[in-house]
Amino acid sequence: MKKVLSFDIGGTKIAYSIIDENGQFVCDVMKVSTPDTAEGIRDFFKKTIKDYYADINGVAFSTAGAVNHEGTRITSFTGNLPQGYNETDFVKLTDKPVLVENDANSAAWAEYKLGAAQGCCDAVVLAIGTGVGSGIIVNGKLLKGKSGAAGEMHFPIDSGHKRVCRGCGQPDCFESFASGTGLAMSAQAVMGENATTYDVIAGKNKGDSLAIQVFNEWQNYLTKGMIMLGNVFDPEKIVLSGSLAQFVEYEKVEKTINEAILTQPLQVCPAKFENNAGMLGAGLLLLEKL
Numbered sequence: 001m002k003k004v005l006s007f008d009i010g011g012t013k014i015a016y017s018i019i020d021e022n023g024q025f026v027c028d029v030m031k032v033s034t035p036d037t038a039e040g041i042r043d044f045f046k047k048t049i050k051d052y053y054a055d056i057n058g059v060a061f062s063t064a065g066a067v068n069h070e071g072t073r074i075t076s077f078t079g080n081l082p083q084g085y086n087e088t089d090f091v092k093l094t095d096k097p098v099l100v101e102n103d104a105n106s107a108a109w110a111e112y113k114l115g116a117a118q119g120c121c122d123a124v125v126l127a128i129g130t131g132v133g134s135g136i137i138v139n140g141k142l143l144k145g146k147s148g149a150a151g152e153m154h155f156p157i158d159s160g161h162k163r164v165c166r167g168c169g170q171p172d173c174f175e176s177f178a179s180g181t182g183l184a185m186s187a188q189a190v191m192g193e194n195a196t197t198y199d200v201i202a203g204k205n206k207g208d209s210l211a212i213q214v215f216n217e218w219q220n221y222l223t224k225g226m227i228m229l230g231n232v233f234d235p236e237k238i239v240l241s242g243s244l245a246q247f248v249e250y251e252k253v254e255k256t257i258n259e260a261i262l263t264q265p266l267q268v269c270p271a272k273f274e275n276n277a278g279m280l281g282a283g284l285l286l287l288e289k290l
């Protein structure tokens with residue numbers, strides 16, 4: 001059975017493991033702190049690939065940033081990763097087959113092949129963390145866009161507040177309201193300047209009316225965005241992942257969305273895979289090509 005080494009590259013940690021054709025992790029998921037230079041990251045890749053060389057048929061990378069159609073290079077800025085990392089020539093790291101994919105796209109592919117969106121033809125997987133990422137499956141394929149950056153969740157919603165988005169610079173942007181950062185900013189406006197997303201969730205669980213108000217407002221922003229996605233992509237499912245997905249009131253949100261969209265039904269559900277979804281999805285994408 002074919003196996004690939006798959007890396008998930010984040011700003012603080014790089015995780016990696018070996019994945020087989022059934023989508024099983026053949027060994028434990030290993031984690032290291034992300035080296036602080038692009039050169040250090042490349043050296044780490046080379047050393048790790050060498051360690052597993054005899055056991056693998058290829059190497060997959062799930063990374064921040066937009067990735068080209070060939071799955072070989074990053075085409076955009078990569079946020080909190082070291083300068084120069086986005087210029088990495090992944091193909092040069094090894095003589096085995098290589099595939100690079102954006103982390104949100106990779107996670108969406110894992111959900112589509114083996115997770116919450118399995119059996120769907122069209123699905124949107126939203127990752128709600130510090131920001132909001134997404135992977136969009138259209139007719140069984142990942143939607144890439146001209147530069148690999150399709151699925152960026154920057155579009156205007158009617159928020160009633162003006163808040164300049166840190167990502168796109170526009171006011172009223174979905175990401176700046178529906179993300180964890182957005183929830184924290186909404187909390188700070190009414191619960192005090194040091195309020196966090198944790199305070200909102202803890203407060204809501206204790207029945208605190210301000211926290212409930214902030215949470216409901218956040219969930220409404222998220223719902224508005226999903227109504228837009230429902231109408232534009234007409235998916236069977238919207239799958240929610242990331243640290244805030246577990247707090248969403250699925251039944252209520254799904255009902256509101258279905259009352260608003262043009263073609264029902266649209267299911268809204270939590271992701272099956274969490275932290276390892278990117279690694280798994282990138283590995284599966286490569287295995288399909290081998």
Ligand SMILES: [Zn+2]
Nearest residue numbers: 154165168173
């Ligand atoms: Zn934006």
